[in-house]
Amino acid sequence: MPDTPSARPRIRNIAELARLTGVSTGTVSRALADKSLVNKDTRERIQAMAREHGFRPNQMARRLRVQETKVIGVVVPLGHEQRQHLSDPFFTAILGHLADALTENGYDIMLSRVIPDADDWLERIVDSGMLDGVLLIGQSNQFEAIERVAQWYRPMVVWGSHQPGQVHCSVGVDNRKGGHLAGECLIRAGRKRLAFMGEAIAPELKDRFDGLCDAAAAAGLPPPLKLDTHLASDVMAEDIAAHIHRIGTEVDGIAAASDLIAMHAVRALADRGIRVPQDISVTGFDDLPLAEQTIPRLTTISQSIAVGARAMVKALFERIGGSDAASVEMAPQLIRRDTA
Amino acid sequence: MPDTPSARPRIRNIAELARLTGVSTGTVSRALADKSLVNKDTRERIQAMAREHGFRPNQMARRLRVQETKVIGVVVPLGHEQRQHLSDPFFTAILGHLADALTENGYDIMLSRVIPDADDWLERIVDSGMLDGVLLIGQSNQFEAIERVAQWYRPMVVWGSHQPGQVHCSVGVDNRKGGHLAGECLIRAGRKRLAFMGEAIAPELKDRFDGLCDAAAAAGLPPPLKLDTHLASDVMAEDIAAHIHRIGTEVDGIAAASDLIAMHAVRALADRGIRVPQDISVTGFDDLPLAEQTIPRLTTISQSIAVGARAMVKALFERIGGSDAASVEMAPQLIRRDTA
DNA sequence: CACCTTTTGGAAATCGATTGCAAAATAGTT
DNA sequence: AACTATTTTGCAATCGATTTCCAAAAGGTG
Incomplete structure (x- = not known):
């Protein structure tokens, strides 16, 4: 048996190892920490013994003592x-x-x-x-x-x-700048009836919405519609579906609050025969690795x-x-x- | 100020709180744990004092003592x-x-x-x-x-x-059964030149590959090709691209080792004008929530x-x-x- | 050989809580 | 008032390491 932690009676703490090696707990502690304060020979002897029995000092105790948890x-x-x-x-x-x-x-x-x-x-x-x-x-x-x-x-x-x-x-x-960029992109694509898809409660999302509004205002467009959507992916699909009927008539450009929402939206639109980006433009937010892999690939705002x-x-x-x-x-x- | 942890000189341990309330540390410990052993009045007094100073017992110490970390x-x-x-x-x-x-x-x-x-x-x-x-x-x-x-x-x-x-x-x-199911699905779609995409090193993936082989053998088809692909998403795209030239000539049905690989494969095929599922069939593995949201939606083996x-x-x-x-x-x- | 320096290792305090046991305080009974 | 029963409380050990302080031993020097 090469390096098997053979002996089953396991060593549970530094004191037992100390007894086994015939030194004090202090010395064992120092030896295991490889401190030069303890004689090289005893140090190695203790380390060998520890290895053999597969002993590892209890981290909880150590952390309590040194007041640092890592x-x-x-x-x-x-x-x-x-x-x-x-x-x-x-x-x-x-x-x-x-x-x-x-x-x-x-x-x-x-x-x-x-x-x-x-x-x-x-x-x-x-x-x-x-x-x-x-x-x-x-x-x-x-x-x-x-x-x-x-x-x-x-x-x-x-x-x-x-x-x-x-x-x-x-x-x-x-985030406000990001929302602005998304808005500009949609407007540059000739879209005039913008909407924001997502729940603007967290400050991040609120800022994105405000940025979108800025862009709309700057282009002389009416303020964007706000389509609330939960962020939990299991209900998101339903939420989006519920908004679909307004889209196409009231909306031709969607700035989604996240890539995930954008992807779900594109999917929901495709299910209803609305083509992206021919019939409607969509932007995401985040630039997840995934955004590049979807079909069609997502235009989005990068968060790096x-x-x-x-x-x-x-x-x-x-x-x-x-x-x-x-x-x-x-x-x-x-x-x-x-x-x- | 309503419930502000007002006094800045923070209490750092149970002993200080004990001194402040004029009882022993044991009593404080029991009071904070809401044990009925300590008189209701003192218990509440101690708890109130703790709350006021925003004191919370050190978990590291507690866990060391009770030998349970949660x-x-x-x-x-x-x-x-x-x-x-x-x-x-x-x-x-x-x-x-x-x-x-x-x-x-x-x-x-x-x-x-x-x-x-x-x-x-x-x-x-x-x-x-x-x-x-x-x-x-x-x-x-x-x-x-x-x-x-x-x-x-x-x-x-x-x-x-x-x-x-x-x-x-x-x-x-x-997993073997899963690989088998994938194979059967491809075969039922009329595919005859199967391939497995993924690295069959981990036993899970090896089993999936073996299952695919079972299915091919049962249908009298030649053993599936093995197209190695790293699982890290940043190199996966390249790996897949490197295999592409063999696909279409040597392969008409791909059983991917995971949904992620399948999605990347579909994407890479689309880039080269190969249509899924018209020209080639692809199955995934995992049934991630995502698999239902891709375009086209992924046929896959569910892991629930x-x-x-x-x-x-x-x-x-x-x-x-x-x-x-x-x-x-x-x-x-x-x-x-x-x-x- | 006396004196000083350096190594080496042990004893004990410490980190901050929990808890078994016994003492003290209170309540209840006659 | 005396005595038991019941609550409350305090004391001190414990969890498992780290580290300071100190003493003993070893080594070096004139």
Whole structure:
């Protein structure tokens, strides 16, 4: 048997290993941490013994003692939209990049999907004592709660929009500008009766809608229609279907609040024989990897999720280090493909 | 100020709160846990004081003491396929459901994306002392490591295929049967030159390929071609493009190893003027929510991810409770849509 | 050989909670 | 008032590591 952790009577803590090797727990601790304070020979002997018995020190105890957990909380607040869940492709896209950046730096990820029922939900997460820092994905309708906590808790970075004067550190695109770009694109395609598809409750989405309105106003068009749609994908299809009858008569250009909504919309239109982009133009928002793979490929506003995720992690580490990283607002970009 | 955690000098532990309220730490602990052992009045007084100062007991310490973390590790081993990441839609779909089921039961989720470089990667996770249980998504090429750990670590459930005689508890569909169904579907559509698209390294995918071979053999057709494709979405498109020239001459029916691969394939074929399903038939595997939304909608083999996720969590809880839940093998189902 | 420096390793405090046990306070009974 | 029964509370051990402080041992120098 080569490297089998053979002996079954497992060692459960550093004290047992100490007894087994005939030294004190302090020495074992130092040896396992490979500290030069302990004699090279004993150090190696202890390490060998640990390996042989497959012993690994309890992280919970270690973390309690050193007051550092090496765990970052990644939290999705679902204020409205309780039915949305983690499979939202935008969320998963950003999660993937966050996971990459965090694991590279030796941090683990604690995932929370929170329905903010109690009003101290964020406080509860933040001083659970389990986390070195918190990344919030989206502000939802919890702007106030976030601000309140940001007042005293520094290592927190939020994906979302930046409101003038806000305390918390946010990273995101200029959503209003993004909405504007989408509007301009539709208008340039000759569309005159615009609509916004999505629920403009979270500040991010509200900003996108406002941007669209800006564009319409600038072109002398009537204000865009607002077609509410839940973000949960299981009801989204129905929501969109419910709006369909207005489209074609009242609407010839749709700015969707997200790529996912846009894709569902294109699908629903196709089901009813309305062609995109011949009969109607559609833009998405996010530029998910998927957006390039659909048929027809989606015209959309790019959020450069990868860059954003890196920015979030960078800001978070600076804040963990003690300095007060500022918010980041990135420029959105129009990606012209086939739907508008 | 109504319920502001006003006083800034924050209480950092139960001892300070004890001093402030004039009782012992034991009493405070019991009061905060709302135990009836402590007098209703003092209990409420202590709770009020805690609330006022925004005090919440340190979870790390509590968990160390009670030897229960209420954290489940969700781990994605990336044995081959280091470039694949968490944004894989199959993974995120199952993660969403797992998250739902786990949070419902009061558990948190620790996410790990592991590249098994050290051969004790799983041991390290499993006895970090941070987890009450582990859910593994996919067996990758780590079947051996999983078996080794399963020998002595019970609270672990793995998404993947069930090999005869395996020790670890797995939940998944009968992949071979699934491959068979896909093959039959293609054959029924009159296809005679079949191919499997995907990397048949992980046992799940190998089984699907074998099932496809079964179907071909049963119909008296030559063995299917194997078109290797990485699972990372950024290289997948290129991989598929590289295969395209063989398709149309050598191949008229593709069984893809996943919906994602199938979608990319359809896309690549469309780019080259090859129509699906007129010129060539394609089947997916997974039945992601997305598969119904593509154009054309994907014919695929259903894994019923939601059911699977529930089964995993159920089995895990049984195992945490001490009983030895058995593996679950679900029946795959052909979902006929537009691509085959 | 006396004195100083450097290694080495042990004892004990610490991180912040939980909990078994026993003492104290209160209530209830005669 | 005395005595038992019942609540409440405090004390101290415990979870499993890390780390400071200190003493003993070893090595070096004049």
